[in-house]
Amino acid sequence: MPRTLINVPARAKRGEVIEIKTLISHDMETGFRADNAGKTVPRDIISLFVASYNGVEIFRAELHPAIAANPFLSFTTVATESGRIDFTWTGDNGFAANETAQITVE
Amino acid sequence: MKKGNPGRTRRDFLDSATRLIGAAGLVLAAGASVTHATTQSMLAAIKGVVGDAAVHKGKVKLEVPPLVENGNSVTTTVSVESPMTAEDYVKAIHVFNEKNPQPNIIGVRLGPHAGRAMFSTRIRLADSQKIIAIAEMSDGSFWSDETDVVVTMAACVEVL
Numbered sequence: 001m002p003r004t005l006i007n008v009p010a011r012a013k014r015g016e017v018i019e020i021k022t023l024i025s026h027d028m029e030t031g032f033r034a035d036n037a038g039k040t041v042p043r044d045i046i047s048l049f050v051a052s053y054n055g056v057e058i059f060r061a062e063l064h065p066a067i068a069a070n071p072f073l074s075f076t077t078v079a080t081e082s083g084r085i086d087f088t089w090t091g092d093n094g095f096a097a098n099e100t101a102q103i104t105v106e
Numbered sequence: 107m108k109k110g111n112p113g114r115t116r117r118d119f120l121d122s123a124t125r126l127i128g129a130a131g132l133v134l135a136a137g138a139s140v141t142h143a144t145t146q147s148m149l150a151a152i153k154g155v156v157g158d159a160a161v162h163k164g165k166v167k168l169e170v171p172p173l174v175e176n177g178n179s180v181t182t183t184v185s186v187e188s189p190m191t192a193e194d195y196v197k198a199i200h201v202f203n204e205k206n207p208q209p210n211i212i213g214v215r216l217g218p219h220a221g222r223a224m225f226s227t228r229i230r231l232a233d234s235q236k237i238i239a240i241a242e243m244s245d246g247s248f249w250s251d252e253t254d255v256v257v258t259m260a261a262c263v264e265v266l
Contacts (some may be wrong), residue, residue: 017221030230032207058219061227066203066211068179068228068261075214078221 001097002026006087008101012079020051020059021074024089024097030065046071046091054083063091079105148202151209152240155200156248161240166251168201168239177231177261182211185224186241186249196223198242205235230261 007021024046031043043065051059059075071089087099152161169183186196195218201211211229223241231237238252 030207053219056219058217059225060215061225062213064208064210064212066206066208066230068230072226072228074226075216076220076222076224078219080219 004087004097004099006099006101008085008103010102011104011106014079014081014105016079017076018079018103019074019076020085020101021072022049022051022087022099023070023072025070026089026091026095028063028065028067028069028071032065044092044095046089046095048088048090049073050088051075051077052086053077054081055086058085079103081105145204148204148209148238151202152200152238155213156240156242159246159248161248161250163250165249166199166239166241168237168251168253170237170253170255172253172255174231174255174257176259177233177257178259179228180231180255180257181226182229182237183224183226184239184241184251185222188223188243190218190221190223192218193244195220195244196241197244199223199225200240200242201229202238202240203229203231203235204237205233206230207232211237231255231257232260233257 003025005023009018012018026046029041029044033041035041045063045065047063049061049063050057058077061073063071082103082105085101085103089097165187167185170180174180184199184201188194188196196216198213198215200213202209203211212227214225234256236252236254238250240248240250242248
């Protein structure tokens, strides 16, 4: 399982715009590099990131090889109610990772 | 009585000379388009997203450092001026480059629940080049911003 780092404020006021930051460990191999033997290293990237808030999708990103290794994404959402925010990453060679954060809205 | 060649007046000469210069210009232009093939692929990628719609300048703010030491990880932030209400919001933001092996960098989808139309990520740049961010609004219009970036150490080319 790859390492992930999620930053979601634990508490927020209702209606407040909160910033969510996510980071996941992944090489994001572009498919354009050659190894020492001159052979091209096949592409292996995370191609899709989706965030949902209490089951409703709030942010989706299609990633291309031009995204740096260990993809970092930061985005915003309006804190509507307490619950969970789910993050999923999917990519080449059947890569899939999930993470969940809890948020309390008062 | 006629002097010299009646078929070639001074006007004819000037006319043909102009045509020759024009043809040379065309050849030069053709040569330039060959060296900017990657720009063509970027334009094709943009067309794939916006179709035939007009892309307006403005509303979008693309923040990339103007001078990048290491092209392997360049912090990039895109923000769009929008009230982000249910009637008027940013649907999607796409980022393109000119000289990487592929023209696409990232495409994100968001909606009124985002509160603010902005995102931030880290990208790879293979060369000093132009980067373009295009935002698609809920009314179907497209807005863009572009920046030139100078990269000292390029990404994607190093050996393992």
